[in-house]
Amino acid sequence: MDVNLEEISGDWVLNEYITSVDGKPFPPHAPYLCPESLMKFSQAKNGKFNISQVSFEWPLVHRDVVEWEVHPQKSGVFFHEENIFALWTFKVMEVVPEDHMLLFFCIDYTIWPGWNHRGVYILSREKLLTTKIKRKLSPAAHRRMRMDYHRAVNTTVCEPEDYFEKSRERWHPHRKMLPQRGQQAPIHPHMSRKHRRNLKILD
DSSP, rough: OOOOOOHEEEEEEEEEEESSSOOOOTTTTOOGGGGEEEEOOOOOOTTTTEEEEEEEEEEEEEEEEEEEEESSOOTTTTEEETTTEEEEEEEEEETTTTTTEEEEEEESSSSSSOOOEEEEEEESSSOOOOSSSOOSSHHHHHHHOOOEEEEEEEOSOOOHHHHHHHOOEEEOOSSSSSSSTTTTOOOOTTGGGSSSGGGGOOO
């Protein structure tokens, strides 16, 4: 579906998620905690925007600022390239900008072909989502994608903003290592991005 990027900018709270792995779709594979439930979507600029989120890895509190690029033909599809390791894709399944948003999340690994993650994320503007969300994927689709783990996030036991203020931004591959030279994370000489599916026709 097409979305107005201005309408989905701002703060969203992760209330529920269904994934193909027990917890987060990336290490440390632990359930989302309250400080990690807040996701900040920046304003889109030149077809790109950032999503900021706290990662609580005791005793450290990281802040991940991840750059997403909007599909040139589909405003509701975004992707993020995690260096040579993986291609992340978000697809908006449903959105009511002032209330809730459903995202389908997919990770395609480059250096481990065939090892992928799938998930559905339910976000709301408030800590507690009162709107009843209709299921978008059939039970057969869940089984096919091995999306077996349904988790609810306890969003009321903390103030995520407090953690944002104390967190330290973590380096990500899309960030410039040497801004004055415009250098980004190096690509291994024996790995090519051509192994990926064509980003121009990304679904």
